[in-house]
Amino acid sequence: MASHKKAKGAREEPSYAEQIKALSEISKAISSDHYLEDILRLIVTVTANVMGSKICSLWLLDEETKTLSLEATQSMSEEYLKERVLHLGEGVVGGVAKEKKPIRVYNVLEEPRFKEKELARKEVLSSLLSVPMVVRGKVIGVLNCYTSYPHHYTDTEEAVLTTVANQAAICIENTELMVKTKVIQEELETRKQVERAKGILMKELKLDEEEAFGRIRKKSMDTRRSMREVAEAIILAHEMGT
The missing domain is CATH 3.30.450.40 (GAF domain)
Known part of the structure; x- marks a missing residue:
């Protein structure tokens, strides 16, 4: 050169x-x-x-x-x-x-x-x-x-x-992959919590699946809290027997 x-x-x-x-x-x-x-x-x-x-x-x-x-x-x-x-x-x-x-x-x-x-x-x-x-x-x-x-x-x-x-x-690719993986994990955890809360409402209030989901969604909109937060509150109330 x-x-x-x-x-x-x-x-x-x-x-x-x-x-x-x-x-x-x-x-x-x-x-x-x-x-x-x-x-x-x-x-x-x-x-x-x-x-x-x-x-x-x-x-x-x-x-x-x-x-x-x-x-x-x-x-x-x-x-x-x-x-x-x-x-x-x-x-x-x-x-x-x-x-x-x-x-x-x-x-x-x-x-x-x-x-x-x-x-x-x-x-x-x-x-x-x-x-x-x-x-x-x-x-x-x-x-x-x-x-x-x-x-x-x-x-x-x-x-x-x-x-x-x-x-x-x-x-960079690994970081983006970790972010995507974390988002997916959080979405799966949210679904799991909502499903559990839905089951509690169906059993305690004699609601069908669609009605129970509607209750959770309405509560989320009214309180401006996420579906997961509402679901976790329902689960906590159930576990505390309130």
Whole structure:
């Protein structure tokens, strides 16, 4: 590979120790009970540190709408934090997601595919490395790193960011799966409690199944409490003999 003179302010490639530390921090998040928003913020912060980036941003793909939305960045700039959406295949980010391949841009202001030139001028963004976040062969998002100076990203840097991105993708998918599992468990528990409360009303008030369910639903609407809360109150009253 041809060597390039480093611009003023440029840093060396991420060391092996830095890579391991970054992957370790993201791996810890996989088994944590943090909210997804906190995990995404951790990912961009760790990535920015290991890559020496001015701005690191994380975009997630919505499979249904085929759009990517900016979900996290370590930047404190109000301008950069504004909500943004790109279609699959649109711009550098959309292209990376569609092609499942990294893109290196030496000067974002001269890159035809780069959509946010005005923002880049305001934030003094120069070079970009954009990689897909892949888990089990499926792209779930894109991870971007920007420098404030002209920089030729190397194969090593691309490999490091790709490894971090894929580890982050596993973390995100696991977190979303845990959330879905928790929701399903709560729904099943609610159904179980409602069924039990329904049985109590049917036995004590001589109601049929539809009437008992109607009582619970009406109580829920009148008191603005959830069906589960009403059901649990009925069960508690029954157990206390009231």
